[in-house]
Amino acid sequence: MTSSGAADTEESITSLKDEALAGLAAASGAEALEQWRVEFLGRKGRLTGVLRNLGSLDESARRSAGAAANRLKGELEAAFDERRTASQRSGTETGPGDSGRSGGRTGAIDVTLPGRRSRTGRLHPSTQMIREMLEAFNEMGFQTVEGNEVELERYNFDMLNLPADHPARDMQDTIWIDRSSRSEGGGVLLRTQTSPMQPRTMEKQDPPVRIVSPGKCFRIEATDATHEWQFHQVEGLAVDEGLSFADLKGTLYEFARRIFGAGRKVRFRCDFFPFVEPGVDMSVDWNGRWVEILGAGMVHPQVLRNVGYDPEKYTGFAFGVGPERVAMLKYGIEDIRHFFSNDLRFLSQF
Numbered sequence: 001m002t003s004s005g006a007a008d009t010e011e012s013i014t015s016l017k018d019e020a021l022a023g024l025a026a027a028s029g030a031e032a033l034e035q036w037r038v039e040f041l042g043r044k045g046r047l048t049g050v051l052r053n054l055g056s057l058d059e060s061a062r063r064s065a066g067a068a069a070n071r072l073k074g075e076l077e078a079a080f081d082e083r084r085t086a087s088q089r090s091g092t093e094t095g096p097g098d099s100g101r102s103g104g105r106t107g108a109i110d111v112t113l114p115g116r117r118s119r120t121g122r123l124h125p126s127t128q129m130i131r132e133m134l135e136a137f138n139e140m141g142f143q144t145v146e147g148n149e150v151e152l153e154r155y156n157f158d159m160l161n162l163p164a165d166h167p168a169r170d171m172q173d174t175i176w177i178d179r180s181s182r183s184e185g186g187g188v189l190l191r192t193q194t195s196p197m198q199p200r201t202m203e204k205q206d207p208p209v210r211i212v213s214p215g216k217c218f219r220i221e222a223t224d225a226t227h228e229w230q231f232h233q234v235e236g237l238a239v240d241e242g243l244s245f246a247d248l249k250g251t252l253y254e255f256a257r258r259i260f261g262a263g264r265k266v267r268f269r270c271d272f273f274p275f276v277e278p279g280v281d282m283s284v285d286w287n288g289r290w291v292e293i294l295g296a297g298m299v300h301p302q303v304l305r306n307v308g309y310d311p312e313k314y315t316g317f318a319f320g321v322g323p324e325r326v327a328m329l330k331y332g333i334e335d336i337r338h339f340f341s342n343d344l345r346f347l348s349q350f
């Protein structure tokens with residue numbers, strides 16, 4: 001063969017290269033890539049064909065054309081590997097749902113598709129209600145303080161004018177943690193109310209006091225639609241010179257107005273709690289039925305004395321509201337047990 005044969009071969013190598021690279025750029029998806037590989041790099045492919053024809057060239061032409069063909073082989077293999085890796089990567093990013101789309105370029109990302117919605121959590125309805133109640137009281141000048149669910153008998157009962165033999169302790173059947181040192185008031189229990197935050201707060205500071213204290217409480221209860229063995233309370237306490245029952249009523253009326261609106265009927269009735277005198281409860285109208293949402297009263301002089309306050313100089317009022325009860329009235333929830341059953345059908349409504 002002549003040297004013009006060598007020139008032809010080198011020319012065909014160059015045009016094969018151009019064609020192959022253009023074809024590779026256009027090949028999209030695993031199938032098209034494999035087709036390309038067979039056509040250009042396969043055992044019976046076009047590059048092999050070129051290599052096979054080298055035998056008809058004279059030696060020096062064969063050497064230079066052979067080197068060019070081998071270089072091309074290396075280049076095409078490298079380009080192919082790179083393209084396949086890129087295609088696999090974008091294929092996983094588009095996801096398996098993509099492969100079935102006709103006409104679409106498999107592996108391409110359709111940026112116009114709507115994103116996947118991620119499900120977000122939310123606050124528990126009790127927490128939401130508590131926060132709304134705290135906000136109402138905070139705006140009236142009450143500061144939020146928090147206590148512990150595990151409480152000393154001394155604060156849950158004794159300091160609140162409920163000595164060990166007091167029959168009113170039976171009103172709140174208690175879950176005890178440690179009763180061994182009960183006789184000294186040192187028993188440990190799950191608090192039955194948030195009222196221990198009254199003496200705990202007063203012990204630490206002088207009047208005036210204006211606090212609200214939210215938290216969980218526990219009692220041994222036969223549960224029903226309005227009673228649970230675990231529930232929350234928001235305690236309130238105000239102590240100052242000259243506070244009267246009118247202040248108590250004004251505060252709680254305003255609270256009810258903010259939570260339920262001005263039209264909702266509320267009523268006070270006499271009630272008994274050992275740490276207040278006089279004591280009341282407040283109920284809210286629920287379709288013609290009265291539902292109690294809080295206990296309240298003027299702080300008992302003995303409770304003031306227990307923390308070293310002078311009951312001749314200071315008076316105060318206290319209240320304890322049940323946020324689950326409030327939420328039931330506000331949102332028409334018919335069973336308090338929903339709050340602690342962890343049923344998403346209930347929880348996701350709020």
Ligand code: PHE
Nearest residue numbers: 193195273295296318319320
């Ligand atoms: N702690 C009382 C209860 O759980 C409610 C209450 C609080 C009553 C404050 C009066 C004053 O029933």
